[in-house]
Amino acid sequence: MTTNYHHGDLKNALIRAGIEILSKEGMQALSLRNVAKKAGVSHAAPYAHFADKQALIAAIAAEGYKKLYQQLVTAQNSTNDPLARLLAVAHAYIQFAIDEADHFKITFSGVVEVEQNYPEYVEQSKQCFGLVVAVVADCQAEGTLLQGDTQLIAVSIWASIHGFVLLLQGNQLPSTLLEQYSIQELFGFHLKQFLSTESHIPSNNVIQP
Amino acid sequence: MTTNYHHGDLKNALIRAGIEILSKEGMQALSLRNVAKKAGVSHAAPYAHFADKQALIAAIAAEGYKKLYQQLVTAQNSTNDPLARLLAVAHAYIQFAIDEADHFKITFSGVVEVEQNYPEYVEQSKQCFGLVVAVVADCQAEGTLLQGDTQLIAVSIWASIHGFVLLLQGNQLPSTLLEQYSIQELFGFHLKQFLSTESHIPSNNVIQP
DNA sequence: GATTAAATCTTTACATCGTCAAGATACTCC
DNA sequence: GGAGTATCTTGACGATGTAAAGATTTAATC
Structure with a gap:
């Protein structure tokens, strides 16, 4: 389940990554690409879980x-x-x-x-x-x-x-x-x-x- | 004073353009380039009057x-x-x-x-x-x-x-x-x-x- | 009034961003 | 086990903020 390609729980990982960015780097750092990077996935991966x-x-x-x-x-x-x-x-x-x-x-x-x-x-x-x-x-x-x-x-x-x-x-x-x-x-x-x-x-x- | 190259009062024109964009198109349309375009100048012109x-x-x-x-x-x-x-x-x-x-x-x-x-x-x-x-x-x-x-x-x-x-x-x-x-x-x-x-x-x- | 300096604006360029499309990989269900 | 689907990667595009270099106008100095 927790292989490398399939993250397993990427949706929640992205949300957590976003919250962490907010608390450590602030609003201006909250970009999709930054969130994806922090979650360890490619920049377009979030689109599998969020429309935009x-x-x-x-x-x-x-x-x-x-x-x-x-x-x-x-x-x-x-x-x-x-x-x-x-x-x-x-x-x-x-x-x-x-x-x-x-x-x-x-x-x-x-x-x-x-x-x-x-x-x-x-x-x-x-x-x-x-x-x-x-x-x-x-x-x-x-x-x-x-x-x-x-x-x-x-x-x-x-x-x-x-x-x-x-x-x-x-x-x-x-x-x-x-x-x-x-x-x-x-x-x-x-x-x-x-x-x-x-x-x-x-x-x-x-x-x- | 009001030639073509030198606008004359670009600073205030940019502010007015920005306000007009806010009221007609909303926040997401408030980009520097959009403001510059509405004021009729090139996209980098605002930097003569605003640091960023x-x-x-x-x-x-x-x-x-x-x-x-x-x-x-x-x-x-x-x-x-x-x-x-x-x-x-x-x-x-x-x-x-x-x-x-x-x-x-x-x-x-x-x-x-x-x-x-x-x-x-x-x-x-x-x-x-x-x-x-x-x-x-x-x-x-x-x-x-x-x-x-x-x-x-x-x-x-x-x-x-x-x-x-x-x-x-x-x-x-x-x-x-x-x-x-x-x-x-x-x-x-x-x-x-x-x-x-x-x-x-x-x-x-x-x-x- | 000519020369020089400063202010203003344009053009070009670059990194970053959101988003999309195409393809690769893993999971699921029959 | 094979087909279909979900998930992820790669590559690309246009838009954005911003910096650098050059063009043009105004202002200052002589």
Whole structure:
């Protein structure tokens, strides 16, 4: 099975090679030929398993979601308190983005253009979102989060975390703040900011053109 | 001055050509050679004005920030009520991201890797952030937003908006929600969500590993 | 105003990339 | 064991970013 000509499990080997390139050399080094070389096959071999580069990237992105999901599950299991869980999940999210920056970027930054063509990717994405929804639901049941459409609230919370992470990755956080606070402090403040506010806004004034 | 050989203002013409390509053909069509062709010069001409492709992209990204800033200013001037201003700015932000999707992506999605090498880009970025800070400060002065470090709160709000926009652009918003609500409704709910919450969380519990 | 230097643009060339086609090799199923 | 299929290699092509060398225009100096 594991002869020389037939690799045996080239498809997964290519995905792993791609992820390794992302973590060690960065996005610009992620070429099909480079991935093939790292997997020890010729430059056109990937075409036996992926229709084109997009398809390989989609598989790598799906794997990114999978790894992220595992991290989130670990965070989720770290405590029984619902709100603490939510915070732990948030911290796991940003930690993954920091540790595996380019894998995270590939997973999210729209490199996968027509997601619907890659059901594996869509499925992993849904699994992640499902976890967030579950954690939010627990907080709602406990009364430590706003009542209302759980999915809406989950999206909102996810978006807030995601936005912070991307500003961080894109070096868009103002340098004045970065000199003053650590990333952990900034993120902690951000979480506190959107999870607990004494408020203000007449709700009928919010949705407007 | 405007002879045939010497273009006269090729640098800006290249930037404009790049932006036009982004809006009409999309990111994958943004090659140096394509930009040069659209500007009517040979494929190596850009190297008289830009060190490499990254430098041209940085200039295009800076222009993206500039255009975004103009939109935000218009929104800011649309009303005198501080909170309404904040909401108007938020809507202008997402509208720009929808109207000029690929220009927005280039501006933010980390294509500019070493921002500090492109001072023009950094300056435009600061100008945008400054506007958000000003709007947030007005709300604080009026008492319609949480008191506290204005920059921190501004970053937090920006991150929330930015995150929603990026999830939207990346098709990461769950399809179940997209079938149920319009983008405007979802965004409106998101704003309401993180701008006005009845809360919950013991503040000493938020910042943690 | 002529000469020189500098800036701008063209042409040519090269390595790398994604992709395709044709062929070689290994596995599978009857 | 032979036929068919899946997998992999080799070779080729056009497109891309970039460098080098030369042509052309503008600017500076005298």
